[in-house]
């Protein structure tokens with residue numbers, strides 16, 4: 549069976565747990581995601597541990613955000629690990645995004661538009677007045693112009709972003725919660741089925757899977773539900 553277009557966020561406190569979660573979910577999902585918690589604790593060694601022997605794709609979610617020269621150096625440093633996807637913050641601007649794209653030519657650079665944990669009230673407080681859609685679309689357009697071929701946005705904005713950037717750009721959505729699941733610190737959320745129906749290419753799902761007593765079964769259940777819905 550084709551693995552589901554899900555990236556499981558391995559936000560684990562230690563390497564053993566992350567490797568165990570990765571082994572349990574990889575029969576069911578296309579991708580595993582390593583973020584700041586694991587990478588800052590273990591560095592590049594974490595990559596081999598979670599990749600294991602499987603051919604699972606690795607998404608390195610470091611959300612780089614600095615001046616172009618620094619981001620280019622950081623992207624070059626992690627490109628050796630051959631992640632399939634590496635994130636940068638779109639708010640770093642076009643020159644920074646382009647620097648990452650040029651420094652890591654074999655890795656897909658995904659620009660994070662507006663974090664899915666932010667409400668419209670939060671956005672107003674940081675000076676981004678108006679609907680989240682507007683800021684997300686602006687950041688999406690500038691990121692693609694700068695060479696990003698993937699974008700991270702909430703599932704609520706997928707339709708608007710697709711209309712803005714067209715086909716051929718990978719839309720990645722965290723903020724995904726199965727119906728009835730706790731939203732935790734996520735603010736702009738939708739179900740996996742809705743995110744996919746609206747045109748997301750890759751759904752990032754962490755705690756609804758890794759917080760389950762059986763992460764393998766939780767991943768399999770969401771994958772089966774996506775197959776039924778499509």
Ligand SMILES: O=c1ccn([C@@H]2O[C@H](COP(=O)(O)O)[C@@H](O)[C@H]2O)c(=O)[nH]1
Nearest residue numbers: 557583662663664722723752753754755
């Ligand atoms: O806007 C963003 C960008 C990245 N993330 C990351 O996705 C996962 C979500 O985990 P859950 O447990 O499903 O909430 C996490 O690793 C975040 O760092 C995001 O949530 N929003």
